[in-house]
């Protein structure tokens with residue numbers, strides 16, 4: 763399951779950050795998910811809960827934000843947000859579909875909140 767893999771990665775990374783800071787427990791985690799990952803938020807919540815069990819992240823609140831996808835048109839150099847519902851990657855300027863996806867696949871851990879210290883923002 764797609765979401766389980768993502769949840770595992772989030773728990774792993776957050777736990778690593780928490781350990782670096784000597785935290786006993788993670789209270790909240792903020793992630794940004796590229797739109798092309800097509801993550802179902804409810805499914806990720808459930809998977810996260812399951813993965814976090816027995817780790818530092820157990821009981822932590824996961825907040826998810828979707829990052830829009832960005833495509834770069836090779837012929838004309840325009841950057842645009844592809845229409846994912848229509849699965850359309852045609853450039854709005856020149857109409858060609860020769861594009862490079864430059865954002866939308868990433869999973870970014872934005873912040874990990876621990877009980878000691880209070881908050882650990884990532885660079």
Ligand SMILES: [Zn+2]
Nearest residue numbers: 835838853856
């Ligand atoms: Zn173009």
